[in-house]
Amino acid sequence: MFGRRILGGPPDGFKLLLGYQVANVLSPSASYSAGQRWFAPDQAAREHARALQHPETDFDPETGAVELHSALSSLNEATFETAQVAWTAGEADEVVLTRLKNASVIHGFHEEKVFVRMAITRADTPGGAVSAANFDGREEEVQVNLAVELLPPKIRRVELSRTAASGAVAPSLILQLLLECELEGVTRLRCAEGMLPDWDPELFSQLEGLRILNLSSCQLSSLPAGIGALTNLRELRVSFNKLSSLSAEVGSLRKLHRLIADGNLLTSIPGEIRRCAQLRELSLEANRLSAPVIDLRALAHLRSLQLFGNPLEFLPELTPCSSLRHLSLANVRIRADPSFTKWDVEIAAPPTFSRVHKLAPLFGIIFRRSSCQHPVLAGALGKIAEDAASCAIIAREVGAVQQLILMALSDSEVVVQQACKILGLLGRSALFSSDEMIQGDVLRTMLDLICSLRHKSQLAGLGVLAGLAMTSPEAARKLLSPKLHQALAELVRSGNDDVKIGALETLGNLAFQPKNRAAFMADTDLLAWISRLAQDQVEGLKKKVSVAAIRALAILGQNDEVWRAVGRPGHSGRGVRILAMDGGGMKGMAIVRLLKQIELRTQRRIYELFDLICGTSTGGILAVAIALKQLNLEQCEEIYRSLGQKVFSRPGAAAAKEEETGWKESLYKFYKSGQQSMRVAVYGCKHDAGMFEELLKEYCLLDPAHSLGNTMIDSACLNTPKCFVVSTLVSMMPANPFIFRNYELPPKDLEAAQQIKTPPGSSSHQIWQAVRASSAAPYYLDDFKCGNDRFQDGAASANNPAALALSEARLLWPDAPIDCLLSLGSGSVPLQRREKSMSAYLDIGSVLIESACSVDRIDSALATVLPLVPGLAYFRFCCEDPRCGIELDEIDPEQWALLEAATDEYIEQNDNRFGEVAALLLKGRADLAAERIDSPAALSLGAQRQVLVLEAVNSTDEAAAGMRPVDEVTSILSALPFAERCSMDVLISADASTSQPSISLAKLEQHLCSQDSRIGAVHLGMQLAGDSFILQWSHVVDAAIDPGSQAAAILEAAALPPEHTLSQLWAEGRDLLPSGAHGCVKLLGLQSQLIGSQRVVSVLHMRSTPSLLLPPAQLQQLAGALAGRIITVDAYLTTSALEALLGGGCRVVVCQTSEAESAAEPSVRSTYFATLYQELHTGSTLLQAMNGAEAAAPSLQGYFGCWQICDGVPRCFQTEEQP
Incomplete structure (x- = not known):
């Protein structure tokens, strides 16, 4: 042993702390029901499947039983007792070892060990086998017998530390002390500086059960050789040493959960760390890592990665770490909740004399050379961007927009949402031009998102577009492209409720720009669909969708539709x-x-x-x-x-007067x-x-x-x-x-x-x-x-x-x-008189x-x-x-x-x-609750007093001119000074061979909105074939032998008796014959010749039949272009045709009230419609105009009515009936 004494002070002091786990048994036996998580073997499969869904439960699949930790916790309460061995530098090694041997005896420690024996009490099980099935309804029970024995104490924890001065103990003595302790049960070992042992294989073999090893602040320059033998190690702490690298043996610690190596000199991370597949926390703060190369694909369980205080140039790819919730890098610490709904971000202050913003280190890493595809990073950026000053810093960062665009294309919905959130905030930033956002491929990315199949991605993309559209009219104009227009229309029609709300909000924000508004107004199908959503006519529609549709209509300027949707009565019958x-x-x-x-x-x-x-x-x-x-x-x-x-x-x-105020108040008044x-x-x-x-x-x-x-x-x-x-x-x-x-x-x-x-x-x-x-x-x-x-x-x-x-x-x-x-x-x-002031400028200013x-x-x-x-x-x-x-x-x-x-x-x-x-x-309020904003009793053309006559010029030729009086009526109406004539031929596409014509509604809308046009009413001068309007006819010239089978068919189609012949009809001047419900045959001439003794007559004729029809489905599209106008038809319309016109947005439809043909001549019908439009043109209401028209053509009294949608179905109002 060696130590030192400073200036005659006390010698170096050292301490060895031993922790013993002592168990006290409360009850020698207990009985448990099989329902209390004790399972027979054949129940193991079900419990194993449950354990796979809940991996936090320590399940043993071999025996089919859950560990008894929770059950035995009610029987045993474990406590720790400690024994301390202290010595100084002057004491002999033998004295220290003897003191260690007597430590447990001095304290009288003992350990009570519990032996558990289990048996199933049910004796009628065939063959003595344990069965989990309970066929007779009785519950199996497990008998637990506990036996207790006193055993020598087991050391669970060892701590080596210094109590005085800063001397060191010889590693050989530390090794002897540790070997004298029975280390088989030790789970924790803590060594202080100067108290490290010689790490020999025998020591590692005895520490096989070690779970936690703490070697922090031990002045280590490398990890102990052979540390890889601690295969059961769960936590390794080597912080505040002088490690320049971690040895490859770390890869042998396969069960390691936590590796803490803060405050060292590490410049790299060993590749072998990928073998630590169970790693939960990796902390490498305050090191010298600049380019950490680490394969995180194998570390799927990693929950915490701490790289705070490292001079990082880039980040490793974090995407594989799906369990990561805690992250630190540069000068920022991030914590996310398990569901990625809340983020806590802590930003350390920069050095005192630093001139850079405190977020500069973080942004320098993630916006330039790293990927930000992990929800932890994305959420932290979203949290930071909520602050206006921080958002301004992001706006100035080079590459920020491109990085956010890449994030918006991520497979993670959380990353997409946060990226779109930041882009939306940037779009509103005064320091960031919306043009930069649009030119930075943001528009294309958002289009990809809203066209995807993921609802959350669609909502995120719509949120960005809605925000950018509000930045400026110029930005809104640049955003609206034909592709975006089409995508929004599709989402409004077929998206789910949340997506419809987002699409309608985005559409409305774009429509604040006048040119965009005109583009949306030209899309009559979209406009009609929005109107239906606003009217709450779609089953299962949420209220919020209706609100979004009403808002869109309000921005589009459809004020009558808005009031109709919200149920506000109009001002019919009054001004x-x-x-x-x-x-x-x-x-x-x-x-x-x-x-x-x-x-x-x-x-x-x-x-x-x-x-x-x-x-x-x-x-x-x-x-x-x-x-x-x-x-x-x-x-x-x-x-x-x-x-x-x-x-x-x-x-x-x-106070009424100043003298009534106290001195304190007067003083405060003076100050204020x-x-x-x-x-x-x-x-x-x-x-x-x-x-x-x-x-x-x-x-x-x-x-x-x-x-x-x-x-x-x-x-x-x-x-x-x-x-x-x-x-x-x-x-x-x-x-x-x-x-x-x-x-x-x-x-x-x-x-x-x-x-x-x-x-x-x-x-x-x-x-x-x-x-x-x-x-x-x-x-x-x-x-x-x-x-x-x-x-x-x-x-x-x-x-x-x-x-x-x-x-x-x-x-x-x-x-x-x-x-x-x-x-x-x-x-x-x-x-009152104004007195002259001291300054002429004050007088002028006051005036x-x-x-x-x-x-x-x-x-x-x-x-x-x-x-x-x-x-x-x-x-x-x-x-x-x-x-x-x-x-x-x-x-x-x-x-x-x-x-x-x-x-x-x-x-x-x-x-x-x-x-x-x-x-x-x-005045006029008594019946206001029953009023309709477009009631025929008050409906008039107002300022839009022009009439548009839509006709199919080729609908009839000279042969068919007498079949119906359509052409004559339209010709007379077109001659009115306030009427305009428009042929449907110019609106039909070039592909006229199909049965479904294609109509250019944009041309019709352009005509209706032309500079000199104030169209308020439209007359549909076209013939009807059932519920479809006839747009074009086909004409076939042929010859028929008379008499003959072909001539007989012509006569039969015209409902003429068989004794007639075509020659007789020609001689009588009857050259126009009906052919079926909607066609006709025109006799053009005769040619006769003598063949043998028999004269044969050949009749040249032309057969005219409808070739192009406008069915109700396309009729509704046409009605969308005519939305808000009065429609008149000189014919009887079926219910489907009426629903198509009124459902498309027409204000009212005037047509025949029954299918019966009128005996009135075409001139009388022309008088009726001419008078109707003249009355409307002078400012009369619709019902007043119809009364005037019936007065001019009495034979048509009650023959025409006006139709509107009431309670979801078309209803007819006539002149004597008030709606």
């Missing part, structure tokens, strides 16, 4: 009603008082009374609360009080006033908008069960009126009003919007953003920044939004009159602000012009009183009370006018 509310800050409480008076007199909620509700600033807050949130007015008043106290808070309770003055000087605003925005985010949430999000357009899925709020876009010059809508205008109205110079607008912003932008009053609150745009209070450009409301109503309902425009102000003060925010100029203009509009009632209520002159941020309850008192007095003074408003709003 449009508009409510406009001014700005004014806290003075909006006066508007609430006015609204309460209207509700009191009508006994109806405000959102039920109006079709369009709008507001500016405080009026915008009310518009959203009333129309979109559908709050009652008491809740609106409480919102004002709550928002006012929190956003415009001032210290202390409001100074703070506000400093804020105005530095930031240009009086109040912090942060609290206001947080409150708005809380108040502006929609019901998630009936909406996909919380944007303005999402509120269209609710049963709400049209709504918009007005802000001022100040990031453009000159500053203009900006309209935040909950609707979109249809493509055909965009040109009209440009002509009347409608302000720009958006429906894609969050509701809270719209309210915040509308109420960003200068001086009081800071400008609102959203992307590259900057907004101020709408009062700066349109404090009274009534005029804007009128223009929006004309675009929304061009064919409907406006009944009522109600404008509500927040109060004003009487005119300009007052002029810009004036509400009276709009009122004056409307009051002058609107009386000239027949049927339009304009009402303006705005209290004018000195008590209304409060500040926009006034929160004194006494000032509020004065404002409300002035408003109540104003209401009393204008009692009669409030009564007029109530009467007008209640």
Whole structure:
């Protein structure tokens, strides 16, 4: 032994700690039922199969029994006792060895060993065999007998450590000490620095049962030679040594579960480690690994890989490690839950003087030279990208997008979802251009995902596309390709419910771009399918799919379809009603008082009374609360009080006079006033908008069960009126009003919007953003920044939004009159003299602000012009009183009370006018629940007063012209000055030989949407063959011998008696004969010749038969191109044909009410339809026009009716019947 003494101090001290496991037996015997996981041998097969599904259970397949650990735990409670042998450097080796031998005797340790004997108590088993079958219903029992013997103690744990100084013990003595211990039962061995033995084979042979070996901090430069003999080793710890490599013998430790080698000098990992197939944890932190080459395919059970603090250049391929949940690399530690739904990411701070971002080491590894195909890494990246600053760092990383694209193509759905999540976040990043995403093959990758068969991959791809589409209109335009259009249409038709929702959301986001919207509108089949989804006509459809379809229709501008889908009654039988509310800050409480008076007199909620509700600033807050949130007015008043106290808070309770305030409050007021003055000087605003925005985010949430999000357009899925709020876009010059809508205008109205110079607008912003932008009053609150745009209070450009409301109503309902425009102000003060101030600039500024925010100029203009509009009632209520002159941020309850008192007095003074408003709003409301937005009683052409006559020119030739009066009717209708003629021939594909014609609906749509076309009604001037329209005819010229069999067949098809001959008919001038149900035969001439003594007559004739038909399936596609228009047919339509037209989106179909032929001449029928269209063109409703047509053609009274879908089936309404 050797040691040392420092400066006369105590000698080196050493300690050997022995751990003994002592078992105490509680009961000598126990009896168990066979149902308590004790099994007869023939039950082993079933339990073995169960054990394969639950590998955590230690199952023995040979004996067919589960180990008795859990059962014996109720009998034995194991405890550990320790014996300690301590010595110093000056003691002889023999003394230390003798002390070790006496250690267990001194402590009186013993071990009680339990012997278990089992026997089955059932004695009637044939042949004494154990049977698991229980044929007589009795339960087998197993008798367990336990015998106990006292044995010498067994050492389970050995620890060698130093207690004083830092000397070392001779390895030979350590070896002798260990050999003196009975090591057969030792499972744990811990050696400290300076306490290592000589590792000879005898020692390894005695440590055969060793499970845990800890050699950490032992100054090892290599692993002990022969360590591979410890074949039962489960855990090896060699941290904080000086190992430059791990020996190949590690590969012999086949049962190793944990290998911890942190804090060494390792530069490589031995390839033999792949033989440790049972390895669960491999920790190599704080080493010098730069290029770890390790084959992880054999380490399928690896759960933890720790490479923290290594100068890694790349990562090994982690994909084979399906069990991996814990990972560390660079300066990041990652933990994932078993199901890969939650990730915890810990990022260590960089060195103090480092100039790089703390994520730079991680991103340098995974984005440049490594694969990120493992869910642990992908989830960690997704978690990191949720932080906006970290997302910006990813956006700047070279190769990040390409790596994410590769991840999106992974076979792991978790990796795909996380990659798409990050791509979506990058698309929204201000530092990352969406063009970079599109040019980086993101679009092609997302297309591959949404066209795959995996639903989760489809949803992930759709999520990225939906996010990118919202970044900018230019990005949305570049995203929509014909292939993406086709893929979205297919998913809308055939995807599962979740995929349909994602596809409809993506389609809607793309449709915010006008050109994309026009492309989707041209796809009439897709449009018809979306309408059916919105109407909830598909079996098993989830509500969310219907919501997504309604949202898509709203973005496409199909506002009538949206109201029909949400069940909101239309304005049939009356005109449009508009409510406009001014700005004014806290003075909006006066508007609430006015609204309460209207509700009191009508006994109806405000959102039920109006079709369009709008507001500016405080009026915008009310518009959203009333129309979109559908709050009652008491809740609106409480919102004002709550928002006012929190956003415009001032210290202390409001006092009437300053002298009534205590000195503490006065001091705080002085301090607060100074703070506000400093804020105005530095930031240009009086109040912090942060609290206001947080409150708005809380108040502006929609019901998630009936909406996909919380944007303005999402509120269209609710049963709400049209709504918009007005802000001022100040990031453009000159500053203009900006309209935040909950609707979109249809493509055909965009040109009209440009002509009347409608302000720009958006429906894609969050509701809270719209309210915040509308109420960003200068001086009081800071400008609102959203992307590259900057907004101020709408009062700066349109404090009274009534005029804007009128223009929006004309675009929304061009064919409907406006009944009522109600404008509500927040109060004003009487005119008073302005004194000249000390600065002319202040005077000019005050005048300009007052002029810009004036509400009276709009009122004056409307009051002058609107009386000239027949049927339009304009009402303006705005209290004018000195008590209304409060500040926009006034929160004194006494000032509020004065404002409300002035408003109540104003209401009393204008009692009669409030009564007029109530009467007008209640007019026509009694039967509103039964009204339909497209009821024939109110249906009219409106602004779309052109008529399109669709005809098949070759449907009849001269021979067939007299068969049906179709051509004559269409010819007369085409001569009308407001009618256009279109031949179906130009819409038929070149392959006209098939029985299923191909129609170019795009050409028809282009014609309908042409610049000079305002088509509101379409007349189908084509003959019918059953339920199909005849598009083309075939003509065959032939000769028939008369009399003869062929001539007889012609006569029979024409239902003529057999005594007739074709020659006689020709002589009588009857040259046109019917042929079957839909064909005809035209006699062209005779030729006779004498053959022998008999004269033979040859009749030259032409047979015309239908060659191309338009069946109901394709008729529905045609109806999609004619969606929203009135259809007329001079024929009787079968139920299938009616369902095809109405199901395709046609508003109403006018046709015969029965199959009976009318005796009326073609000229009479032409008069009927000509009068019908002339009445519609002059503005009459459909039923009024039909009454006028019957008056012009009395013989056709009740012969035609209008058909609509009611309760899922076509129903006919006639002139004397009100629907």
